[in-house]
Amino acid sequence: MPVIKRLLCGLAVVATLFSVCPAQAAFVVGGEDGWSFSTDGNVNLFLRYATADARPDNVHSAFNTLSDGEESFRTRSGFLPGVLAFNIKAPTMGGLDMAARVGFYPNPQNxxxxxxxxxxxxxxxxxxxxxxxxxxxxxxKAFSLFQGQNCLTGMSVYGFAIEGAVSGGGATLGNIGYGYIYPQFNAQVRYTTPDFHGFKLAVAIHDPSQIIGSGVGPDGSTVITPEATETNTPRWEGELSYAGIYADGDGSFKTWVSGLYQTAKFVDDSLYDDDEVTAWGVAGGVQLGYKRYELVASAFTGEALGSTLMLDYDSLDYTGEERETMGYLLQGTYTWDNRFGKTKLGICYGANRMDETSAEKEVRAATGNGELKQQDVITVGLFHDINPHLKLVLEYNRAKLEWFNDGKQEVDIIALGTFFMW
Incomplete structure (x- = not known):
């Protein structure tokens, strides 16, 4: 009988998953002895049109975030891909609550x-x-701590913003490289303290990453990619946050500071001045809400972080020296209820800036080649919730790249999208 009972319970779970009403926020199915199963996710699609200047001559970027002299149309996901996540919760045992999550993030476009x-x-x-x-x-494997809040508090989470290559099959960049560097989802062991009067501290041991550079060498044309691939220590990340309410509950706030530290060694250290490179970073921000208004300000700085994707793209110059990077994001939104649902209007400016190393200055003086100096974008977005499960988005972005030899490139992107969420 116990076997038959479990089989019938399993069939009931499957039947419920296929028959549940789409209007529910999530599918939650109870099992035997306090076990539960649920799912959440979204499907989204954007129509977007973009015009881009041609990339100037004699410039170098390891990761080209803007298309090159194209006028183009595409139908694709936004910054957030589609999501299908499964959550399993065990019954409380000995004062312990145990749960697991597996999340798939597919994209609709080829x-x-x-x-x-x-x-x-x-x-x-x-x-x-x-x-x-x-x-x-x-x-x-979960979202990393360093710059995680900088990313999640940006309005581009449900928007489009910067795209990357026109032919991309993945999600867009949002403000990655234009206000923060992507935290990424990484393997980790993390500990978070209990809430102490609004304060929380999280510390994580991460799977370390190779630290890789990219830069044009002394001849002005050959791209050299120094690679520190020997990782004999973990990457450490941490975050201290504080959250609360004010004005008799009409206002809320959250502030945070996060950090990263990791080293990596060159396999052949005879090619470089030092046999080891060190990546470090500090980030922080504040999110302040009052009634229908919300302001977000965040920033970061560090060395060997990269311009757009963290650590393993352009963190070093061609000699293996750590590059310095900083960035910031400023955002304001206003939300109001109306007869058609709930609407939010937002404006956001984000920028990342890279310092020029002494070796890069010498190459520029001798050959005229310029490494990437700054990436910035201004975004205006209109987000309308028809109901809690159906969202419409209209967004305009104007982005600009600058190189140290005064090369410049601009792009305009307009996007119209929709989300179904559960």
């Missing part, structure tokens, strides 16, 4: 081709948590 048989399905999340009066332990 890579600008009619025929594609390898759609990108990004397994971003696979982790479990253990909660108790001691706080929480998280084990697995």
């Amino acid at each position: 890579a600008n081709t009619k025929n594609s048989f390898s759609g990108q399905i990004d397994l971003r999340e696979i982790f479990f948590t253990v909660d108790g009066n001691f706080g929480q332990f998280l084990v697995g």
Whole structure:
């Protein structure tokens, strides 16, 4: 009988998943002895049109975030891909609450081709948590701490913003490289303290990354990519946050500071002045809400972080020296209710700036070649919730790149999108 009972319970779970009403916020199914299963996610699609200046001559960027002299139309996902996530919760045992999450992040578009048989399905999340009066332990692949809040508090989470290559098959960049560097989903063991009067501290041991550079060498044309690939210590990340309310509950605030530290060694240290490079960074911000208004300000600085994707793209110059990077994001939104639902109007400015190393200055003086100096974008967005599950987005972006030899490039992107969320 116990076997038959479990089989019938399993069939009931499957039947419920296929028959549940789409209007529900999530599918939650109870099992035996306190076990539960739920799912959440979204499907989104954007129509976007862009015009871009031609990239100037004699400039170098390891990661080209703007298209090159193109006028183009595409139908694709926004910054957030589609999401299908599964959550499993165990019954409380011995004062411990245990749960797991597996999240798939697929994209609806091909890579600008009619025929594609390898759609990108990004397994971003696979982790479990253990909660108790001691706080929480998280084990697995999850969103990283350093600059995580800088990313999640930006309005481009449900928008489009910067795109990357026109032919891209993945999600857009949002403000990645234009206000923050992408935190990414990484393997980690994380501990978070209990809430102490609004304060929380999280510390994580991460799977270390190779630290890789990219730069034009002394001849002015050859791209050299120094690679520090020997990682014999973990990457450490941490975040201290404080959240609360004010004005009798009409206002809320959140502030945070996060950090990163990691080293990596060159396999052949005879090619470089030092055999080891060090990546470090500090980020922080504040999110302030009052009634219908919200302001967000965040920033970061550090060395060997890169311009857009963290650590393993353009963190070093061609000699293996750590590059310095800083960035910031300023954002304001206003939300109001109306007869058609809830509407939010927002404006955001984000920028990342890279310092020029002494070796890069010498190359520029001798050859005229310029490395990337700054990426910035101003975004105006209108977000309308028809109901809690159906969202419309209209967004305009004007982005600009600058190089140290005064090269410049601009692009305009207009996007119209929709989300179904559960």
